[in-house]
Amino acid sequence: MSQDINAVMNEYLPLRDVVFQTLRQAILRGELEPGERLMEIHLANRLGVSRTPIREAIRKLELEGLVVMIPRRGAIVASITEKDLQDVLEVRRTLEIMAGEMACERITPELLQQLEEAGREFMKLKDTDEFTSLAEVDVKFHDIIYAATDNQRLITILNNLREQMYRYRLEYLKDTGSHERLNSEHCQIYEGIKRGDKAAVSEAIGTHIDNQRDAILAAIRKGEQSQNPEKAEKTE
Amino acid sequence: MSQDINAVMNEYLPLRDVVFQTLRQAILRGELEPGERLMEIHLANRLGVSRTPIREAIRKLELEGLVVMIPRRGAIVASITEKDLQDVLEVRRTLEIMAGEMACERITPELLQQLEEAGREFMKLKDTDEFTSLAEVDVKFHDIIYAATDNQRLITILNNLREQMYRYRLEYLKDTGSHERLNSEHCQIYEGIKRGDKAAVSEAIGTHIDNQRDAILAAIRKGEQSQNPEKAEKTE
């Protein structure tokens, strides 16, 4: 029933948005590699549309920084340097802490309950090998904290920053040794928010992000060697 | 000489970028009012280009949140609610403080000198009626602090947040009574960064933004009454 409504509501979706989301996902998941060219005709044929929606999607990717334009050459997938990632994580650390502290003041009972539930789900999954589900629950946990801030701008920025490192997300969750630590950090964050203890939440989120940073940087440094540079300029 | 180089370098600029910057400025300056429709053919004729570059520019404005799309109706200039502005200012406050604290650690002697110079310029202008110059110097002052962070992502986000309230910027600087206070805040910030005193800088920037918020919100509430709502749907 509600799916019918949903279907009616989503009945209209411009091709440009479909293309945008498709390309965006492909880049964030690493299916399109940094340096790779996005050729309009090629993508158009591949996705079964004309160049127009492709181009409009690329304009959005350009503003988001996921592709860079080379004059009269077209778009290539932006490469992320380690410095870029550190910059992102530095900002994200500050804003995640901000969100946690705001959540201490503003969280509603319903959201608090959802947060507890998400924490429990993570705990259940942490010893399995369902990395994708684990990542989803982790995202959900933090989304609830974002929502509790009641600040739409903050939510948008945090989502964007988080997505910047999406391609490394699964990678570092595969380090099962860290799951226990992640879980206890979640507990600390939840308990802190429940008590309204800003200092504790700030502390917990800070170490949470720090650990994540270390894990991601380690994954990158490890992965960097196994990649062959000449792949970058390939056509598809 | 260097202008020639500059001219050669800027020799190529896609029409879409020209259109994007033009429309962006018009929106941020309030020349295009919230609710106003952006009609492609009309803009195309006005700017002497075809619909294609107009549409591509609109896609960027859409992602930036400066326009909102209505399905099969086109783009309208996004209206900013007071809540939106408060959300922006809340995030901006946190990030400006972050930038200031980072500047305490990372600022170079050259940038510190530039900061002092910008502070002096502001002092010179504060008792004149050159509001535009005053606004520019104010922007420069903060840009130097941003640059000192050496975090490109932070710089980008802060610039974006600042631009969100560009249309109110001149308005609130016209309140000449606040100039003296702004000036002393700049001094405190400069001195704090020079000493590397994070707490002092954090404090000074916090009150700086708080005052700005109060001034802007006051300006909005005052200006709101003088606007006639039926203007919104006008064609041009």
Place this chain on the structure above:
DNA sequence: CCTGTGTTTTTTGTATACATATATAGTGAA
């Protein structure tokens, strides 16, 4: 074998064409 030059091919940047959906205006009936 390498290098420089002219030609072809590919791809972008921009303009235009066409189909469809929405708004608008107009006409007639209750």
Place this chain on the structure above:
DNA sequence: TTCACTATATATGTATACAAAAAACACAGG
């Protein structure tokens, strides 16, 4: 007058056409 319905106009969404720039290639000359 007001409502309903149709016809018309307008604007968007998408596809295609065309020009120009860059890249790739071939070929002649050293």
